[in-house]
Amino acid sequence: MRTRDGLFKMLGLCLLAGVLVAGLLFPIVGAAGVISNQASDTVESMSSDLADVPPPLVTTVTDSAGNPIATLYEQYRIPTAPEEISDAMKWALISVEDRRFYEHHGVDWKGTIRAAVSNTSGGDTQGASTLTQQYVKNYLINVIYRNDQLGQQKAQEVSVARKLKEARIAIQLETKLSKEQILAGYLNVVEFSRRIFGVGAAAQAYFNTTADKLTVTQSALLAGMVNNPAVYDPWNNPEKATERRNWVLDKMVENLKLSREDAERLKAEPLGVVPDGPSKPAANCIGAGPENGFFCQYVEDYLLSHGMDKEELYTGGYTIRTTMDQRANHEAKRSAEEQVSKTQDNVANTLSLVRPGKKRHEVVALAANKDYGTDASQGQTVYALPSSTANVTGAGSSYKMFTAAAILEQRKYGIYDRVQVPGSYVSRVFMGGGESCPYVGQGTRAYCVSNAGSYPGSMTLQQALATSPNTAFVILEEQAGMKAVVDMAYKLGMRATMTSNAATGGPVDRSADNQQVSQSQREYFGPSERSPGKGSFTLGVSPTNGLELANVAATIMSGGVWCPPTPIAQITDRNGAAVPIEEKPCEQVVPEGLANSMAVGMSEDDKPGGTAAAAAAAANWTRPMIGKTGTTQNNGSAAFIGATPQLAGAAMVFRPDHPNGGLIDGGPGNVYATDGTYGNMFGGKTPARTWFGAMTKILEGEPALPLPPAHPRYERVR
Template identity: 80%
Template sequence: MRMRDGLFKMLGLCLLAGVLVAGILFPVVGAAGVISNEASDTVEDMSAELADDPPPMVTTVTDREGAPIATLYSQYRVPAAPDQISEAMKWALISVEDRRFYEHHGVDWKGTLRAAISNTSGGDTQGASTLTQQYVKNYLINVTYRNDDLGQQRAQEATIARKLKEARVAINLETKMSKEEILAGYLNVVEFSRQIYGVGGAAQAYFGTTPDKLTVAQGALLAGMVNNPVVYDPWNNPEKATERRNFVLDKMVENRKVSEEDAERIKGEPLGVVPDGPEKPAANCVGAGPEHGFFCQYVEDYLLEHGMTEDQLYTGGYTIRTTLDRNANHLAKQSAEEQVGKMEENVANTLSLVKPGKDRHEVVALAANRDYGPDATAGQTEYALPSDVANVTGAGSSYKVFTAAAAMDQGKVGIYDTVQSPSSYVSRVFSGSPEPCPFIAPYTRGYCLTNASEGGSGTMSLQTALQTSPNTAFVILEEQAGMKAVVDMASRLGLRKTMASNAANGGPVDPDAESIQVRQNQKEFFGPSENSPGKGAFTLGVSPTSGLELANVAATIMSGGVWCPPTPIAEITDRDGTPVGLQEEQPCEQAVPEGLANTLAVGMSKDDLPGGTAAAAAADVGWDRPMIGKTGTTQTNGSAAFLGATPQMAGAAMVFRPDLPNGGLYDAGPGNVSAVGGESGNMFGGKTPARTWFGAMTKILEGQEKLPLPPSDPRYERVN
């Protein structure tokens, strides 16, 4: 039986040889129709691909100065040219895998017949594949079909048809590439275990060196591994790896590439790999470290949202120069940690910084008290705390900026006009109260509210209202402007993603979704209209909010009403150094009139002054720059925020509980006390967030000019 099978195999190999010789000259149909014109075209295409297209590469993410912060890859590969690989490495591989490499033309007929005779006579199974053939197979497995399990399986089938095609490609390939190019191509493609591919990456990861410096001992270990990278892993299986290395040394002796004495000496040496596993960077944003990981994560998210696929990002070999300012990011994280320790249970404190401008809004820093990383026990998280739409109660009264802007935009009020701010108020336009209001008829449901202790009562200018933040004044303005206009203004000024993906209801913020009809004595008392639907609490900031987008709101206001996407990208180049653009990145737009934005900025310019909700935080650091600011605190003290800006820098700080029980609802508990920074009751916009913002910005702007705010526009100063 074994002899018969061997004869059939030998017959197949003879047929293979004949078909190959014929197939070099013209397309043929083989034993079972395995080669056709179409297949011949495939051979040509594959040969061209192997000759011209490089394998997956590592993408490098840098800061704005070009210094690397992270690498992204699915295959850790450092490409090496033929003259960048040591002769010891090359001859170790040739000796063990294809000693007649420089003699054959892609297929080793002598080796093929030897293998056939050995297999026929019951000897050890020998594949007789040349390095050129192995290059073809490894390219298919590790490059062409890297994301296709079925394709990888087919590329390794022990069939005459596959061998035939592989051999034809190998012969074709040797007409297009030199032996040195093929050898280097193989060494750049082959796997070495643990996501390490190619000799450049292996030299670094295993020995902390470069491929041109690989010694005989090192080359022998790596050459031996390609046969079975998992089995010969030097850390998991050092004994097997040693046996395999020594086997390669024996083959090098047989091939007269190392003396027997030197080989025996090397056999007595340890493997020499770096301790504790391979020395290679992390394959994702964890490699950016605890400080810069959040920024790297936003870069990745941004690119995936703007037309780049994950496969492109992790295999394209791009260099992505970001807008990250390392110093600003460090100071932002330092300030966040000063206010809330990284091990504070279920409390996140974030700070996002954006540079204003009329042509770009560059993200400068994304920081948090918690470190970026996979170890939750060390206070780490891989959730994009500063940039994503946070699973929190909201940003509080910072949303009053949108109500003020909407009312000003409609000509309902000017920044110096008087607004009503009673101590309590019942809206008969909005819903949202958890139970019937005690101030109106039992069957009538409206929206009841009072002012927080930081608010006022009676009347005041809109500018003073933005400074002192009375709830009633802004719900009344919300009625006048209409919910649609307020929600739209939030989006226009910068909450694009936040308004499009409200985590509270699983879809976009829809001001019509919660319009109401209130009845008294079974008769219609009032109802919704196009201009006044929804919950009145929107202006009090109950919606989950992206801290980065809130920072971009401040940047839009400081840019004369010009909104730009908060971009983390300065420049992208491909593996050849050619610039790459983002096709889906939105252009800047004049979101609101410049006069409106400038006047709104003047209206927000008193929050750091005595009487303002952030005055104490500003005084603590001796703040003396012109700025805009607005604090926000949710009703249950489950979260708080501060947005602010100078002409040079805009930012938003948010403190919240990222892991919420009860399906995302937060109950602060008795007394609504939140232990933050070792002090009770600090989850207020004027405390933790404002202190975080001022603490960082004071140092970041140190030495820079104290620029004035833009002047207000008379058209938006007074209406009445």
């Protein structure tokens, strides 16, 4: 039996040797037979993949000045050119992985046959792969099949067929690339544990240095890791890592790249890695930090909604220069947190700022009292509070500006015409009032509304915008017609808001039984065959997106030109080429004269008698501006929209976790949610203080620009 076993082993060696020699002849005479044909076809396909599929790189997000604020990646990799890698790193790797690297042409046949004999005869398992072959294998595993477990398994299976494919590609690479390019290619693609890929990233993560400055001991540690990164991880297994590093130093001695005396001295040195794990940036917007994270999240959401795939975003190596003004974002965050503590349970205070313009509306700042992060106990959240439809209870009377704009468009009133202001009003146009409202038909009640304070019987539309009587705007809403009012909200900027459902601000679910969920807000509040519309719309009772509310102010200050709010200044790819993003074009949504007249109509809110006067006075505000406050039922949420010619913004305070209930404003830093349906919050309190607190600092040193004059067509029509 032993003789027979020996014969079978000898036969196997002969066959294997023949196959390997055939592999050597592939480039010259081509493949022969079924196995050779399959190998050749696969090689061509894989060679194409190696050329066409670039390695994943880190995408960098910057502020408007180009300062990095975050990195997005699947694999932490810093591309490194051959001349940017220290000689010590190159020789450490060659000494331990492929001593004859500069002698062979992609495949070390001497080593391959020796390993085959050892493996087949039952000796120690040997790989015998050259660095070129390992480059091929690692490229397949870490790049082409990085998200394909089966492909990764095939790329490293122990088989003659796989070795032949690998050898063929290695030989082809050697005809196209220099040795230095292959060596650098390998060192850019291999993993050094913990999703750290390539020597550039490893140098930074392990030693806080660059690849060109790697010392002999640092290089030996990294070169020893590529064989089994998890086992030789210096933080988890420092003893094994040290033993492996010292073994590499011995190999460098054998390869005549290090003296024995130096090797023994270097073995006594500590590993020298950074303490407490690798030094690498966060792989997502958490890395932007508590202050800038909300803006980074908006950038990601924006790009994904504009056609970029998430994998592409996280692997493409893009540089994304945003429109975020670092100073403005800081002041917005400071002001929001000054009003409401970040750890205050169930209270969000947000501020979104947009720069007006007739060609672009650039988002300048997105801030909240909450920090951006994953630790809720420390007042952190990853919910996009300032840029999503997070406030589900509404922005209150700030929506009255849509009614005013609609009535101006129809020229039924001008900003200086007087409107009726009864103490209470019963609308027989709008239905759905409470039990105190009279019936207007079988089972149908009228819509009743009253004012929160005492008002004269009539006032100008400008005064009504500043003092916000409910009855006046429900009457105006009747006269304008609900379709005109709802359409005006959409035109001026509430695009995503008005196309979301009216219950949660989420996507419309046409299959839902609940009408608020199955219809968009535009449909739900607008007229239909069965209803003239819902009169509560002008009181701002529906889910609201704070960024879009800020963009409404920007549209008014841009002469009626709506542009999509954008966080993108420029995107370049890994090669520095510009990457276009298809954004919706700007639109002249209302006549410029109407928009300018609306600006004048909204210019009294910060003056004595206006709902934001106290907040403006406390901030020593003196600039011309537009403004509108809003408060919802039970004082559970409130908003302030305001703008100067340079900058527009919206501040909102609301209950993000448990919406139903009230908010108590006890002054800056003393705002909290109540257990019941009561509160004392108003738009002129926390939201207005937040807006003025940020804007006074942001505009410091800027000229106090005047508002545009009203157009006579919209001043008086009665």
